[in-house]
Amino acid sequence: MNNYKIVVKTFSGLETVLFKEIISLFGGKAEKLNRGVLFYGTLEDVYRANLMLRTAVKVLVQIAEFDAKDKTELYDKAKEIDWGRYFTVYQSFAIDGIGQSKYFNSIQYVSLVIKDAVADWFREKYSRRPSVAKSNPEIPVVAHLQDEKVSVYLNASGESLFKRGYRQSSVEAPLNEVLAAGILQLSEWDGKQVLIDPMCGSGTIPIEAAFLATGIPPNFQRNSFAFMKWRNFEKNLWLSARDSVKLITDIPRKPYIFGHDIKAYAIENAKENLLMSGVQRIINFKEQDFFELTPPAExxxxxxxxxxxxxxxxxxxxxxxxxxxxxLKKHFSGYDVWIYSADESGIKFLGLHPDKKIALDNAKIKAKLYHYPVYEGKRK
Ligand SMILES: C[S@@+](CC[C@H](N)C(=O)[O-])C[C@H]1O[C@@H](n2cnc3c(N)ncnc32)[C@H](O)[C@@H]1O
Known part of the structure; x- marks a missing residue:
């Protein structure tokens, strides 16, 4: 039964990619939101979404929706929720308020009122209250406000899903894993063609590319998700979600994903991350200056x-x-080139004309993904 309303959060600019991932994984209908996608699914779908969606940052499951225009209404309605269905008095929780409302002075105040309602709900039943954890609560709750409309969600992921569990070490400016997975899908790489990241740093793009090519879920190695702490967690369903993974086997049987960087320590980092990711077979990391790099294939x-x-x-x-x-013009004709950059003035000096520019912010930095098909002579 598709009984849960599920909101999957992503980064601005990746809504369409996430929408496509959700439709291809679950079929049915979905709706694009600002930095998210909404769909309806089962508990197993919640588990699969956490495990398999490459561009998901958080999976939220709605547990209540109501109107509130003042503190009393907010408190009373939050207290009507059967909190004991989801967690016990011995678990820690936190309320994270988001959105805005003309009826309440601050979103922090809204979080506080809901927190009191939850604590009182337990106190009246069990004569004690669960503890509130500022960091890493066992049960993270999200309250979304849009004026009088209040939606209460359980954050099924806990820590953001870009914490995949394979990053052991990192260079100065690693690309976020979700962004890397999003860029790869925006590039429409087919998973079989030679792929090169010539400035790979800690190797995020090649590693996410290998996951995509082999069908390995992005969070296969992560062993902690908040839904595992829910009272209704069903281990069998989780195991069946993991079993439903279909690996892709018709891929080249040699390394065809290349990661290079001019800094030796970046390549060391990338290799450590690679060991943790378990996709060594198809990636080749090598220290190399881009300006001396020649293509490994036509x-x-x-x-x-x-x-x-x-x-x-x-x-x-x-x-x-x-x-x-x-x-690029001298050595990489015949290649499709995608550059992700925040340097709008610098990129104009590339001397190539982008046929696509996609706005994709890198946290608070405004950045774009540019596509340059590099052809010899004029484009046919
Ligand atoms: C923004 S970082 C890339 C981060 C990477 N995507 C990751 O996930 O960690 C840019 C990288 O370009 C590398 N770089 C700079 N000049 C280079 C060159 N001439 N050849 C190869 N790599 C270079 C730097 O060492 C740095 O690691």
């Missing part, structure tokens, strides 16, 4: 995010991007 796809040092003077970034463009 055609393929390059996906990378060059460094964007905010302190880099325009002249430096102009020269850097111009050199990238020159090298």
């Amino acid at each position: 055609n393929g796809i390059l996906i990378f995010n060059p460094p964007y040092n905010k302190r880099l003077k325009l002249d430096d970034s102009k020269l850097f991007y111009k050199s990238i463009g020159d090298h």
Whole structure:
């Protein structure tokens, strides 16, 4: 029975990718929201969403929806929820308020009122209250407000889903795993073509690419999700969600995903992360300066995010991007090139014309994904 209203949160710019992932995983209907997608599903779908959706940041399951215009109404309605269905008095919880309302002064106040309602619900039944945990609560609850409309959700993921469990070590500016998975899907890479990240840092793009190519769920190695702490957690359903994974086996039987970086320690990091991810068979990480890199095959796809040092003077970034463009034109004709960058002025000096520009913020930094088909001579 599709009885749960499920809201999956993502980053701005990845809603369409997430929507497609949800439709292909669950079929049926879904609705795009701002930084999220809504669909209806079962408890097993909640587990599968956490395990398998590559561009999901959090999976929220709605447990109540009501109107409230003042404190008393908010408290009373929050207290009508049967909290004991979801957790016990011995577990810690937290209320995270989001959204806005003209009826309440602050969202923090809304969280506080709901927290009191939950605590009192337990106290009246068991003469004690569950503890409130500021960090890592066992039961994270989200209260979303839009004026008088209040939606209460259990955060089924707990920690954000980009914490996949394979990152052992990291370089200075690693790309977020969800962003990397989103960029790969936006590039429409077919999973079989040669893929190169020539400035791979800690290797996020190649590792997420190998997961995509092999069908390995992004969170296969993660062993903790908040839904495991729910009273209605069904271990058998979780095992069946894991069993439902279909691996893709018709892929090249040799390394065809390449990650390079000029810094030796970045490659060391990438290799450590690779060991944890379990996809060594198809990735090759090697220390290499991009400006000396030649293609390993006649055609393929390059996906990378060059460094964007905010302190880099325009002249430096102009020269850097111009050199990238020159090298691409000289050596990578026949390649599809995707560059993720926040350096709008620098990227103009690439000397190539993008046929696609996709806005995709990197946390608070405004960034774009640019597509350059690199052809010899004129495009046919
Ligand atoms: C923004 S970071 C990439 C982060 C990476 N996507 C990750 O997930 O960790 C940019 C990387 O470009 C590398 N880089 C800079 N110049 C390079 C060059 N000429 N050749 C290869 N790599 C270079 C830097 O060492 C740095 O690791």
